[in-house]
Amino acid sequence: xxxxxxxTEMTATEGAIVQINCTYQTSGFNGLFxxxxxxxxxxxxxxxNVLDGxxxxxRFSSFLSRSKGYSYLLLKELQMKDSASYLCAxxxxxxxxxxxxxxxIP
Amino acid sequence: xxAVSQTPKYLVxxxxxxxxxxxxxxxxxxxxxxxxxDSKKFLKIMFSxxxxxxxxxxxxxxxxxPKSPDKAHLNLHINSLELGDSAVYFCASSQAAGSYxxxxxxxxxxxxxx
Numbered sequence: 001x002x003x004x005x006x007x008t009e010m011t012a013t014e015g016a017i018v019q020i021n022c023t024y025q026t027s028g029f030n031g032l033f034x035x036x037x038x039x040x041x042x043x044x045x046x047x048x049n050v051l052d053g054x055x056x057x058x059r060f061s062s063f064l065s066r067s068k069g070y071s072y073l074l075l076k077e078l079q080m081k082d083s084a085s086y087l088c089a090x091x092x093x094x095x096x097x098x099x100x101x102x103x104x105i106p
Numbered sequence: 107x108x109a110v111s112q113t114p115k116y117l118v119x120x121x122x123x124x125x126x127x128x129x130x131x132x133x134x135x136x137x138x139x140x141x142x143x144d145s146k147k148f149l150k151i152m153f154s155x156x157x158x159x160x161x162x163x164x165x166x167x168x169x170x171x172p173k174s175p176d177k178a179h180l181n182l183h184i185n186s187l188e189l190g191d192s193a194v195y196f197c198a199s200s201q202a203a204g205s206y207x208x209x210x211x212x213x214x215x216x217x218x219x220x
Contacts, residue, residue: 033209041214042211042212042213043149043196043211045209048208085147089149095150095151096141096148096149096150096151098147098148099147099148099149
């Protein structure tokens with residue numbers, strides 16, 4: 001089976017850095033996705049990690065530790081448009097976490 | 107051009123009715139999915155089809171029946187609708203099921219059962 005855990009909500013100011021954590025337990029792992037979902041919209045792909053370490057893509061970075069069943073998404077230089085829910089998903093059975101709502105304030 | 111499209115966008119219906127949601131992708135992808143997102147925003151996979159064949163079927167009531175006439179379409183038919191079926195249903199597609207490929211989501215269908 002699978003269990004994916006994410007904290008539910010955080011607030012941060014423009015220009016700040018936030019880290020969104022995701023822990024998972026799964027039988028069989030072959031990658032972890034991060035998606036961004038704005039209110040009332042569909043999820044959009046942000047990143048994919050299959051090996052341990054940090055993947056950087058502009059203002060967003062994603063980290064994976066397979067031995068710890070842990071990933072995080074790092075958002076730098078926060079902008080108002082980054083206010084959204086961030087979902088992690090383990091690929092093996094396409095199970096998504098509940099998402100972490102990030103609210104960016106001026 | 108819309109990559110993954112769903113119709114209708116909103117669906118309001120009475121308990122006990124039968125309804126269908128259609129999904130089409132023009133990305134040439136081999137794999138399509140249906141997800142249910144409930145009021146708590148939990149996104150759960152329901153079905154996945156690869157080249158018109160069912161490859162994932164999570165624990166979903168058999169009132170839900172996916173149909174894939176070709177690899178560009180995956181429709182969802184729901185019989186005897188219940189209050190608990192109210193949710194947003196997302197269709198998605200990816201290039202292949204066995205590799206990393208990211209999923210592209212449709213805009214969602216908000217189903218409300220009264």
